[in-house]
Amino acid sequence: MQTQRPNCTALSKRRQRDDETKTDTTAQTVSNIRALTASLFGVAAGTLGLESLPGFFFYFIGTAVVSLLVFSLKAKSDPGAYFFRPLGDFWIGDLFGGLMSFVLTWTLFYGLCNA
Numbered sequence: 001m002q003t004q005r006p007n008c009t010a011l012s013k014r015r016q017r018d019d020e021t022k023t024d025t026t027a028q029t030v031s032n033i034r035a036l037t038a039s040l041f042g043v044a045a046g047t048l049g050l051e052s053l054p055g056f057f058f059y060f061i062g063t064a065v066v067s068l069l070v071f072s073l074k075a076k077s078d079p080g081a082y083f084f085r086p087l088g089d090f091w092i093g094d095l096f097g098g099l100m101s102f103v104l105t106w107t108l109f110y111g112l113c114n115a
Contacts, residue, residue, distance in 0.1 A: 026082045030070060031094050037066045038098030039105045046109025059102045067091060 041062040045055045071079060079086040 030074075031097070033070060034063065034066065034094045034098045035101055037062065038102040042102040042105030042107075043109050045102070046106045046111075047113050049110065049114050050106075051110075055106055059099065059106075063095060063098065 038059070041059050044062075045058045048058075050058055071077060075082055079091075
């Protein structure tokens with residue numbers, strides 16, 4: 001009696017699809033973390049009364065710290081294992097997407113605390 005061997009191309013396609021699903025899920029998780037922290041940085045900057053460039057520096061420094069924390073704690077210092085393009089998807093991705101949330105909460109809390 002012959003045993004039927006699984007099709008190697010079907011297995012490789014399934015693995016590739018699973019890898020794509022994992023990287024998409026990882027990218028979505030990092031995007032959610034950045035959106036939440038951008039809003040929290042906006043609350044902090046507005047409460048502190050930061051204006052103009054110091055507020056934007058606060059956002060960019062905070063985003064860099066969050067990226068480093070995700071890099072060291074979640075990506076285990078190897079973002080290439082979790083992202084297709086580590087530089088674009090991990091380090092630079094959502095840098096300006098979170099800026100809108102930051103500015104919105106920054107101006108809201110600045111107006112509430114310093115008006």
